[in-house]
Amino acid sequence: MARYALTVSYNGIRYSGFAKQKNLPTVQGILEESLQKIYGLPIRIKYASRTDAGAHALGQVISYDVKKGPEIDKIPDALNGLLPDDIRIISAREVSRDFSPSKDAKLKLYRYIVYEGKNLKPFLRGLCLFSRTRLDVDRMNSACRVLCGKHDFSSVVVKRDQKENTELSLERAGVMRCDSFPIDGEMRKPSFGDFVVFELEAQRFLYKMVRSICGLLIEVGERKLSVIDVVSIIRGEKKWRVRVLPPDGLYLVRINYGENLCFMR
Template sequence: MRTIGLVTAYDGTDYAGFQWQSSGRTIQGELEDAWRRVTGESVRVNGAGRTDAGVHALGQVVSFRSESRIPVERIREALNGTLPESVSIRRCRIAEDGFHARFSAIGRRYRYLIRQDRERNVFLDRYSLRITGVLSPDRMRNAARHLIGVHDFRAFGQATGEGGTIRHVSRIRIAQRDRWLVVGITSNAFLRGMARRMVGELVRAGLGHIEPEALLERRKALDPGEVGPPAPPNGLFLASVRYPATDEAGNGLI
């Protein structure tokens, strides 16, 4: 029995999220179906992040236990030849015993793409939030300061499982280049919907609809009703997942 780890990328537009559901296509379902077609074996795939419907990934990590003896160097090519074009395996390796894509992770990083543009674009609109107003990156950065640190983020998302609502947001980076803004958020873990609600509030602060200090008040209120609507899913990407290194060479990491 081996533990197999994969780094995956996907366009989440046409999926009901990562996690398997009784109705609707999911990334987990596509991965499990592809493995079954390649090896004849049924497995349960675990993901580092349970991305919502319409959310994309550049570096989602998944793991599963398998009795198949398919050579590791063949797995990536075999799965990519079976998966739909909207899902891709970027890297593959045999992970150490006990590795779990979700529970072994110590950090996740999301990126949200924002485009300031009055014109619709049928291609770019699929992967970014189009804003017709003028965003102030400085106002967004001032607002983001109130979300960094170890806090109770229940106002910004829902807990899944028994993990509670305390999270450590270690960094929020807002970068601008021409008409594009990228919001990068790094945390040990995220509540369901947390990244999108945070971005929604940052955008409202950047547009001048709320003051940057309002995010401090809303975080402390611990009331989801105090927080505005989340940013739409199409601009959000799970960029990367971080794991503790097991040696100087990084063996044991995906």
């Protein structure tokens, strides 16, 4: 029995999230259907991150177990020949039998994209959030410095489970402008362009946490909140009505498993 790990990129516009759901189109469902065609038996995959309906990925990581089948280097082309154009296999490799895409993840990098142009380009629909307000990037980056580190994030997220541990460490957060659509794995140099890009990195995230933190940062950028307000909110001293942004602009960029196992686009 071998365990294979694949890096997957997808446009989530027409899917009800990554995780399989009954009678709904999902990325996991499409992947498992395609794998079954290759191996001739049902394949159940495990995944690193359960992205929401409408959210996208540049570097989702999945794994599955098989006894025999095509050589690992033939898997990407074989799968891509069966998958729809909005789901692509970027790479494949054999991993140890105890590898877990979710539990072994050291860091997950998410990106949220906002477009501030006067008119939203039709081809960007579903791929970013359209804002008519010019956001103050410097103010938002000051708020990012407040949010980084270990905190109880219960005051800035939608609570799904009262018993969930809401204390975690946000390793990195930042905001920058770009001239063109920042779909690449690595960010371009900052500019004065119309695309505003948020990046958050942590070992784990709470339910809809990336979208709610970006919502908080946008209110800072709109000057509805100050950086001092963010300090008070994160400490639980000031109430804030959680603003969860739409999934359109959300991208899972990459999963880092440490020096010995790193998945890149």
